Amino acid sequence: MGWTLEQLRTLAALADGGTMAAAATELGYTPGAVSQQMTALAAAAGRPLLVRVGRRVELTDDGQLLLAGAREVLAADERARSALAAPRADRRAVVTLGVFGSAASAGFGPTTALLRERAPWVDVRAVEVDVERALEAVVPGPGRSPLDVSLGLDHPDSPSPPVAGVAVVPLLEEQYAVVGAVGSLPTGTEALRAALNEADWVLPPLDTAFGRAARTACARAGVAPLVRHTVTDTAVSLALAESGAGLTLATPLMLALRPTRCDTAPVPDPSGGAQRRVVALVRATAAQREAVRLVLDALHDTFSRLRP
Template sequence: MLDSRQIKVFAEVVRTGSYSAAARSLGYTPPAISQQMKAMERAVGTPLFARVGRGLKLTDAGQVLARHTSDILEKLMSVQEQIAAVARLKAGRVRICAFPSASATLVPAAVSRITDSHPGIRIELTELEPPLSLEALCRGDSDVTLGFSYADVVAEQPDEELLRVPLTDDPMLVLMPTWHPLARRRSVDLSQLAQDRWIAGCVRCRGHLVRRCAEAGFEPDIAFASDDNLAVQSLVAAGFGVSLMPAMVLSFMRHPKVAGLPLVPAAHRHVSAYTLAGHEQIPAVRLILDALRQAASEQRPRGVKAAP
């Protein structure tokens, strides 16, 4: 395989016409230039120069290489400049995969912070709920994934290849229509809603609802289920049931005829960012993770702690 340093030396030998002239130009000794060219000839498997008197003449193979040397060096320079731009955060691309409420809150705040200071970085966003979002990360379809898990479940142990970056704990609220008998309370115990019908969310959210209700001593009568947060709120407002919803959702979207009450005892979900282990050292990925931490800190409701 050709070495970039050898290519540069070869180009200088061709330009100056001799090892000694190339040595003076590059600040090397003539033997050092000779060794570089011998190593290069071994790499390509054929002589590149032939001695003609005291001078040098390019062999046929040397002429082929000489015709391409300029292009090779230009491409190497271009690659080096692009890599340097990425390292200086003047360029690069980061693909984020997030669940809907995070893509409506944490992601815009983080992306805004980054694009203001690093406009050359391209950020792309797709939406998936966990665990599908983590699977996308493992497949290489995203660089940073936002996911969540519930506090009443043993913390997920992600693949050893993944790095988990805790962001925040998102409180769970009970949604009920504003005319519900308990709507004016400061908080509510799930046992007080044992006779109500329920509206469930995504598969993971539904599992959390069923577990919490079981702890409160009843099995919820789930009449509707929807992954659409607006649809859930509309169903609640119309009186078709009550629901559990993260405070993060209500921070940007609240139906005027819906009340959200904290649970007693409190419940929350852990929100985290994930990337492949070692990728946090990539400048643009590290920048995204830092911006997500800052966004989570700024948007965290008063009294709510960061995720462990």
């Protein structure tokens, strides 16, 4: 049915005024224009809407039924217009942000604090995402609503393929360090490398980006890690390392997630390639929203302060 807001508004004015002339006066039309609007509305509805009684008109049963819906539509239209006309301070724009453990711990609070100062009308709502599925979180799919922005990870040693329509915004680059129980990491590059080859390890599975990147970093450093414990959760990995169950890799953000008494040492890789990048993933269409751009700016400034 192809009726318009103006036709529905004419129907309501006619019901309130009772005559074509009264409706025309209320709307600023001519009586002929009111008649044309109602003829078009009846054609769109596919059934008679009015009955003439002298100069007055009354609504048919179908006209009354359509009127009830028309008033709801017109009220919703008025609320939308009022919302757009309101001062910026009175508006609310919701931005959904996918987060994962270490990045959320370090970045969510400062980001929302910046937004409260800069744009208090922007309401950021966090949604936990599996960091391995951060890209999926911002891409529309059957049966799911995409997030506006998601924090994710980019591993140079295990890069993700680009996805059309999704921008990757770099936020922070971190170096991995070897983490082990107190006294488990000797000094000196060769002594450390020998210890890393002899020790048990706690690493993520090989079918994860971090798992692949960790093993590539170890191989480049001349280390073949003996993976005894397969763990994806950062806090669990650090707890196992602290207990002496094995060595693991972690970045400053990961170490900040859980207080630990572990020793740390740089990965003995002369290329310095053992690293990860915290990124923001955003659809190109979502990035056109002012509120989303403000969130991206706040994320950028927050993580800039965390850079060494």
